Amino acid sequence: MNVSEIQTFEHDVLVIGAGGAGLCAAIExxxxxxxxxxxxxxxxxxxxxxxxxxxxxxxMGNVDARDNWKIHFRDTMRGGKFLNQWRxxxxxxxxxxxxxRELERWGAVFDRTKDGLIAxxxxxxxxxxxxxxxxxxxxxxxxxxxxxxxxxxxxTFHMECTALGLxxxxxxxxxxxxxxxxxxxxxxxxxxxxxxATGGAGKAWRITSNSxxxxxxxxxxxxxxxxxxxxxxxxxxxxxxxxxxxxxxxxLVTEGVRGEGGILKNSEGERFMFRYIPxxxxxxxxxxxxxxxxxPDDPNARRPPELLTRDVVARAILAxxxxxxxxxxxxxxxxxxxRRPADYIKRKLPSMYHQFKELAELDITKEPMEVGPTMHYxxxxxxxxxxxxxxxxxxxxxCGECAAGxxxxxxxxxxxxxxxxxxxxxxxxxxxxxxxxxxxxxxxxDEQITAIFRAATDILNRESGENPYLLHEELQxxxxxxxxxxxxxxxxxxxxxxIGVLKKRAQNLKAHxxxxxxxxxxxxxxxxxxxxxxxxxxxxxxxxxxxxxAHTRLDFEGEREEWGKVNLVVRKGADGRPVVEKVxxxxxxxxxxxxxxxxxxxxxxxxxxxxxxxxx
Amino acid sequence: MGSxxxxxxxxxxxxxGEFKTYRVPVDQGMVVLDAILRVQATQANDLGVRWNCKAGxxxxxxxEINGKPRLACMTRLNxxxxxxxxxxxxxxxxxxxxxxxxxxxxxxxxxERIPPFKIGEPGPDGQYRMYQEDVDRVQEFRKCIECFLCQxxxxxxxxxxxxxxxxxxxxxxxxxxxEMHPLDVEDRIPEIKAxxxxxxxxxxxxxxxxxxxxxxxxxxxIIPLKExxxxxxxxxxxxxxxxxxxxxxxxxxxxxxxxx
Numbered sequence: 021m022n023v024s025e026i027q028t029f030e031h032d033v034l035v036i037g038a039g040g041a042g043l044c045a046a047i048e049x050x051x052x053x054x055x056x057x058x059x060x061x062x063x064x065x066x067x068x069x070x071x072x073x074x075x076x077x078x079x080m081g082n083v084d085a086r087d088n089w090k091i092h093f094r095d096t097m098r099g100g101k102f103l104n105q106w107r108x109x110x111x112x113x114x115x116x117x118x119x120x121r122e123l124e125r126w127g128a129v130f131d132r133t134k135d136g137l138i139a140x141x142x143x144x145x146x147x148x149x150x151x152x153x154x155x156x157x158x159x160x161x162x163x164x165x166x167x168x169x170x171x172x173x174x175x176t177f178h179m180e181c182t183a184l185g186l187x188x189x190x191x192x193x194x195x196x197x198x199x200x201x202x203x204x205x206x207x208x209x210x211x212x213x214x215x216x217a218t219g220g221a222g223k224a225w226r227i228t229s230n231s232x233x234x235x236x237x238x239x240x241x242x243x244x245x246x247x248x249x250x251x252x253x254x255x256x257x258x259x260x261x262x263x264x265x266x267x268x269x270x271x272l273v274t275e276g277v278r279g280e281g282g283i284l285k286n287s288e289g290e291r292f293m294f295r296y297i298p299x300x301x302x303x304x305x306x307x308x309x310x311x312x313x314x315x316p317d318d319p320n321a322r323r324p325p326e327l328l329t330r331d332v333v334a335r336a337i338l339a340x341x342x343x344x345x346x347x348x349x350x351x352x353x354x355x356x357x358x359r360r361p362a363d364y365i366k367r368k369l370p371s372m373y374h375q376f377k378e379l380a381e382l383d384i385t386k387e388p389m390e391v392g393p394t395m396h397y398x399x400x401x402x403x404x405x406x407x408x409x410x411x412x413x414x415x416x417x418x419c420g421e422c423a424a425g426x427x428x429x430x431x432x433x434x435x436x437x438x439x440x441x442x443x444x445x446x447x448x449x450x451x452x453x454x455x456x457x458x459x460x461x462x463x464x465x466d467e468q469i470t471a472i473f474r475a476a477t478d479i480l481n482r483e484s485g486e487n488p489y490l491l492h493e494e495l496q497x498x499x500x501x502x503x504x505x506x507x508x509x510x511x512x513x514x515x516x517x518x519i520g521v522l523k524k525r526a527q528n529l530k531a532h533x534x535x536x537x538x539x540x541x542x543x544x545x546x547x548x549x550x551x552x553x554x555x556x557x558x559x560x561x562x563x564x565x566x567x568x569x570a571h572t573r574l575d576f577e578g579e580r581e582e583w584g585k586v587n588l589v590v591r592k593g594a595d596g597r598p599v600v601e602k603v604x605x606x607x608x609x610x611x612x613x614x615x616x617x618x619x620x621x622x623x624x625x626x627x628x629x630x631x632x633x634x635x636x
Numbered sequence: 637m638g639s640x641x642x643x644x645x646x647x648x649x650x651x652x653g654e655f656k657t658y659r660v661p662v663d664q665g666m667v668v669l670d671a672i673l674r675v676q677a678t679q680a681n682d683l684g685v686r687w688n689c690k691a692g693x694x695x696x697x698x699x700e701i702n703g704k705p706r707l708a709c710m711t712r713l714n715x716x717x718x719x720x721x722x723x724x725x726x727x728x729x730x731x732x733x734x735x736x737x738x739x740x741x742x743x744x745x746x747x748e749r750i751p752p753f754k755i756g757e758p759g760p761d762g763q764y765r766m767y768q769e770d771v772d773r774v775q776e777f778r779k780c781i782e783c784f785l786c787q788x789x790x791x792x793x794x795x796x797x798x799x800x801x802x803x804x805x806x807x808x809x810x811x812x813x814x815e816m817h818p819l820d821v822e823d824r825i826p827e828i829k830a831x832x833x834x835x836x837x838x839x840x841x842x843x844x845x846x847x848x849x850x851x852x853x854x855x856x857x858i859i860p861l862k863e864x865x866x867x868x869x870x871x872x873x874x875x876x877x878x879x880x881x882x883x884x885x886x887x888x889x890x891x892x893x894x895x896x
Contacts, residue, residue: 136765265665533682540681
């Protein structure tokens with residue numbers, strides 16, 4: 021293999037991934053004068069951001085003027101069970117409103133308030149109506165706005181181009197190797213900085229809301245390049261995925277259904293969430309149906325328990341099903357039909373109406389939906405500096421779902437889209453500053469490049485081997501069965517063992533056919549990333565001996581104080597296996613700690629947090 | 637449950653190909669995309685197909701199913717007769733790459749030619765205000781998932797191959813979403829006439845019929861744009877008003893470079 025004959029591009033900044041985070045990062049890097057390129061596995065505008073439904077959280081106070089960044093920050097920390105990176109939660113709460121307004125200046129058309137401002141809706145864990153939204157297709161609005169703005173910013177877009185591995189020059193990053201899906205030809209991107217915006221790895225599970233792209237490529241590439249991953253034990257199971265028919269099991273049902281007034285019932289017709297209110301949230305949650313039904317019209321009524329955080333609701337549904345009170349297909353009933361008029365439902369939740377009508381032959385304005393937990397999101401990911409989004413590998417940045425830190429042990433709905441626009445832009449700034457600070461351009465040696473390409477071609481060239489799709493399905497069964505919403509040490513050890521066996525077998529995957537637009541080849545390459553991500557999740561989950569947020573250990577119930585002081589950081593050991601390390605959390609500035617732990621009345625009366633700086 | 641169905645799936649590339657027949661076990665609630673992915677996983681690992689969300693939200697899995705342009709993820713098998721065989725082929729209007737995958741890059745180039753959103757001044761309080769009743773019609777166009785099914789059935793693009801003269805229904809809807817955006821101050825009418833080809837559409841409404849988002853492309857986007865063009869260029873009354881008020885509206889299009 022002669023490296024000089026392989027197609028090569030040179031850029032200042034290479035962004036891998038074209039969802040909301042990647043596009044924001046690229047737009048910002050380009051605005052800072054960087055020669056910027058984006059590579060993405062699919063066509064532009066098809067990334068998983070498009071699936072986001074409910075909205076993006078930003079304390080603009082357009083609907084309830086009592087809202088501000090401090091309350092958003094407090095909600096985020098409480099939702100994350102205080103394992104979030106303090107600084108990231110602060111930056112996020114402070115910067116999100118301006119980022120949302122920026123989208124409007126780029127052409128986004130959010131739903132409006134009566135006064136003509138951006139409307140905001142209620143969502144789980146958010147004290148006030150906070151989610152800027154467009155019906156239930158907010159992600160589409162976000163990605164299309166960024167796409168239509170981005171194509172005029174001088175950014176080079178390389179579509180249907182799959183990154184295979186990162187390149188380094190000594191310790192620092194030097195670019196990435198990739199291949200064109202259309203032709204199967206290889207391509208080298210020599211870049212001074214690389215921003216990963218590759219999303220999560222939900223496709224390691226059987227029941228997931230994630231698309232085929234969610235294979236953890238960024239996790240694996242960063243990990244293989246020596247970057248640290250953090251909080252990987254925290255995988256979010258969204259409480260409401262479709263459960264019927266089988267072919268759509270896992271497809272997302274937006275939290276917006278509950279935000280718009282939908283309630284959860286078991287097979288006995290009981291609104292069971294009242295039995296699952298955690299102590300921490302009890303003072304701010306309605307404890308009778310009567311009070312819940314007065315909300316939000318009565319400002320003194322507390323929020324209904326259906327709007328508790330996702331970890332709580334997912335576990336409650338699971339418990340109801342296990343107790344024999346599930347719906348016919350093993351979920352719970354989500355009822356908006358009896359709560360809101362049909363035309364309101366169709367206007368606020370049009371794609372949910374459409375989705376159930378087309379795929380489940382069910383009219384959600386007339387009948388309740390059947391829903392159950394579905395693997396949805398990685399709170400954990402690549403460890404980054406909160407302000408610059410740089411990893412421990414100089415020149416390597418990460419933002420969006422593939423980065424860790426903002427969400428701690430559990431993410432609030434609506435905090436993902438705002439995460440993308442806040443930290444995407446910061447990553448663009450961080451990368452531009454890093455590139456400007458370089459005195460010489462990095463250069464990767466040929467051996468790294470040929471090793472990456474050889475691993476890919478081996479899959480096509482070997483005489484025979486295993487079917488990558490079927491091996492992937494075995495991994496999905498393993499994760500579904502052993503690394504689910506509730507876990508035990510025994511299950512996790514077994515998962516690690518089974519993943520180890522799968523990893524060995526994956527050395528011998530075979531893709532039939534040519535390299536031209538060959539999904540089988542692509543699948544075989546993705547399986548490596550999926551196995552890496554799954555292995556890391558299982559290792560971290562085994563080490564964390566407590567139950568917190570989205571990580572529930574049946575053998576270690578409840579939050580343990582000592583575990584609230586550490587995040588788990590995973591890096592690749594010398595033997596290639598994950599090394600898990602407990603890392604002490606840095607104490608926050610006094611004002612952040614006070615706000616996060618304040619009683620809501622103290623915070624709103626200004627007794628606490630009045631001296632906190634509003635700037636970043 | 638337990639039954640099977642016959643699929644004829646087009647296999648091949650620009651140099652040629654043929655329909656191949658596959659028998660697929662059928663499960664309750666299955667859609668055409670499920671069947672294709674089952675074939676891919678178990679019988680033909682290298683079967684080329686685009687898909688992402690599998691919930692009708694990303695517009696990736698456009699193809700022609702028993703002759704009709706559809707999203708494979710939203711086409712349930714039980715909408716066909718129990719013994720009906722299903723034939724699946726790639727979009728006809730765009731060049732074939734392989735199997736069910738076509739080269740739709742022409743569409744992306746059209747989008748790049750459209751003068752982008754340009755915002756006016758905010759209100760006196762520094763806020764931009766728009767009212768729901770004013771954005772409803774724009775939001776209809778912004779529901780578009782860029783599946784390009786409308787482009788596939790458009791006679792101007794499909795049968796007459798006039799990609800040189802018409803950007804197609806998708807981008808007429810995009811232009812309408814910009815022209816009708818309450819905060820946009822750009823003027824694209826001369827380009828809509830001279831470059832984007834609003835006059836090419838002869839209102840057969842095929843695009844509207846296939847739109848999975850039920851956007852009224854013809855009635856709400858294309859016809860109003862045609863009317864705006866007519867008002868600008870051919871309406872004597874409007875010309876008189878302009879002559880009296882001295883309001884100058886641009887009639888000569890700018891040059892819009894076509895990126896390769």
